[in-house]
Amino acid sequence: MKSMKNLWGGRFSKSMEDYTADYNESISFDNILYKHSITGSKAHVKMLAKQQIISNEICEEILRGLSIVEKKIENNEVEFNILDEDIMMIIEKELTKEVGEAGKYLHTARSRNDQNALDETLFLRDAVKNSIKHLIDLLDVLINKAEEESHKIMPGFTHLQHAQPITVGFYYMAHFQGLRRNVERFRELLKRLDKNPLGSCALAGTTLPIDRFATTELMGFSEPTENALDTVASRDNIAEYLFNAALCMTHLSGFAEEIIVFNSQEFNFITIDDSFCTGSSIMPQKKNPDIAELARGKSGRAIGNLITLLTVLKGTFLTLNKDYQEDKEALFDSIHTLDRTVFIFARMLENITFNEDVLRAHLKKGFIEATDIAEFLVKHNIPFREAHEIVGKLVKYCELKSKTFQDINKEELKELDFPVEIEDLSQFTVENCIKNRNSYGGTSYDDVKRQINNAKNFVAELKSLF
Known part of the structure; x- marks a missing residue:
């Protein structure tokens, strides 16, 4: 295989083989960092000049060169060579091409x-x-x-x-x-x-x-x-x-x-x-x-x-x-x-x-009002665990008779030892289930409206920031 010269080769007596350089490089994917890398380099050289580590003249030359390199990369005028390994070394190499010796000061007090x-x-x-x-x-x-x-x-x-x-x-x-x-x-x-x-x-x-x-x-x-x-x-x-x-x-x-x-x-x-x-x-x-x-x-x-x-x-x-x-x-x-x-x-x-229409048809299945009936019994001073068992038996009865809650009459409720005297279960509609489920964070129309208003305020705040 053909040997390739490395950018940091001063300490080395032998350069990488091309297949090693290919395995080692990241320029094929880290090149998208070029704008951010140049932004950081510009801040770095301004600081170096402020601290009199480099002269103002060298700083200005580097800043000019970095802007040129940025435009060249944007216009696809820079070759991404795997020998240069990564976008940081590509930028420094291209900078030195543009401004000569001044470019060699860029990496002062900085590591990759x-x-x-x-x-x-x-x-x-x-x-x-x-x-x-x-x-x-x-x-x-x-x-x-x-x-x-x-x-x-x-x-x-x-x-x-x-x-x-x-x-x-x-x-x-x-x-x-x-x-x-x-x-x-x-x-x-x-x-x-x-x-x-x-x-x-x-x-x-x-x-x-x-x-x-x-x-x-x-x-x-x-x-x-x-x-x-x-x-x-x-x-x-x-x-x-x-x-x-x-x-x-x-x-x-x-x-x-x-x-x-x-x-x-x-x-x-x-x-x-x-x-x-x-x-x-x-x-x-x-x-x-x-x-x-x-x-x-x-x-x-x-x-x-x-x-x-x-x-x-x-x-x-x-x-x-x-x-x-x-x-x-x-x-x-x-x-x-x-x-x-x-x-x-x-x-x-x-x-x-x-x-x-499809949703309404599905709502007729699965005895979806069952919890509300149990909670109705709780409001009549029946312990929840007993209420749970009573409604469970009611569900079983409906399954055996191929009925819904809406089909159950007063006589059947008595037969099932339903502990509260009511005419039927017609009050337990899905609409009432929604209206009555008005605990904070629940599905009632009013609480969902509150949730939506809070959501709007949250998004409005985000839009003011981003």
């Missing part, structure tokens, strides 16, 4: 270790804000759908069996809460991304009189990181993004599963717009919920990326190890997967309608 930590932090800070914006869009859609279909009543499920009646608005607001927590987690991550890694150098700081607070201010951080050794070694923020993305995708996967089931002929609860479905190559009648299925499937990618990084980190020694190069592809893939999924999920939800 802290530079990489900075590039990833700047990139991740932008990525988190962008993910939050996508989630805000989805939260907006959920609020709108909850309002539009708040009057519709559907079965609520436990163990995929009819449990209690709920409104469609209540159902949508349930998913709002899970996604709201996803937003809150991402906002918490932003706090930890508000610390400046630059100046940690290789692992122990530098003997040169740098000012980390100056670069902190230039790049909009609140403070420098506290310990250089930890700064260079830590991939906590990336792991946290991957966890947040995996959990968010898990929420969306469960939501997608419900859409898939509700769309089936067996349920037919919803109609999905044709533009979010596909057909079959052999069966002309098919309308498949492919977008929901893909959202469900792509959760596996996000979960896998989290496991990838945690596995990489679990046995590494302080401080830097080449293993850490494996953080980037997992991160980039999860960002791409999450943002695309959240966006298309919002568009799909905008084009889903719950079929009210």
Whole structure:
């Protein structure tokens, strides 16, 4: 194999083989960090000049050259050579081509270790804000759908069996809460991304009189990181993004599963717009919920990326190890997967309608009013456990006689030793079940309206920040 010259070859008597360089490089995927890397480099050289570590003239030359390099990369005028390993070395190499000797001062008081930590932090800070914006869009859609279909009543499920009646608005607001927590987690991550890694150098700081607070201010951080050794070694923020993305995708996967089931002929609860479905190559009648299925499937990618990084980190020694190069592809893939999924999920939800007639037919099955009858007995001073048994026997009687609660008359209630004298069970309609379930956080129309109003306030605050 042909040998290749390395960029850091001063200490070495032998250069890498091409296949080794190919295995070692990250430029094929970390090149997307170029803008953030250049942003960090500009802040760095301004600080070096301020501290009189380099002259103002050299600083100006480097800043001019970095702007040229940035435009060249944007215009695809820079060759990404695997010999240069990563985007940081590509930028320094191209800078030196543009400004000559001045470019050799760029790496003063800096290591690729802290530079990489900075590039990833700047990139991740932008990525988190962008993910939050996508989630805000989805939260907006959920609020709108909850309002539009708040009057519709559907079965609520436990163990995929009819449990209690709920409104469609209540159902949508349930998913709002899970996604709201996803937003809150991402906002918490932003706090930890508000610390400046630059100046940690290789692992122990530098003997040169740098000012980390100056670069902190230039790049909009609140403070420098506290310990250089930890700064260079830590991939906590990336792991946290991957966890947040995996959990968010898990929420969306469960939501997608419900859409898939509700769309089936067996349920037919919803109609999905044709533009979010596909057909079959052999069966002309098919309308498949492919977008929901893909959202469900792509959760596996996000979960896998989290496991990838945690596995990489679990046995590494302080401080830097080449293993850490494996953080980037997992991160980039999860960002791409999450943002695309959240966006298309919002568009799909905008084009889903719950079929009210079908819902009403399903509400007649499964004795869905049973809990309300038990609670009615509790209001008449019957211990809940006794009330539970009484209604259980009532359900069994209805099953044996092929009746619903609405079919039961006064004589049958007496025969069943129903402990409260009433004419029939007609008061226990699904509509009344909804109206009466007015505990805080419940499915009553009034409480769902309150939940929607709170959701609107939450989203309005987010929009003012992002």
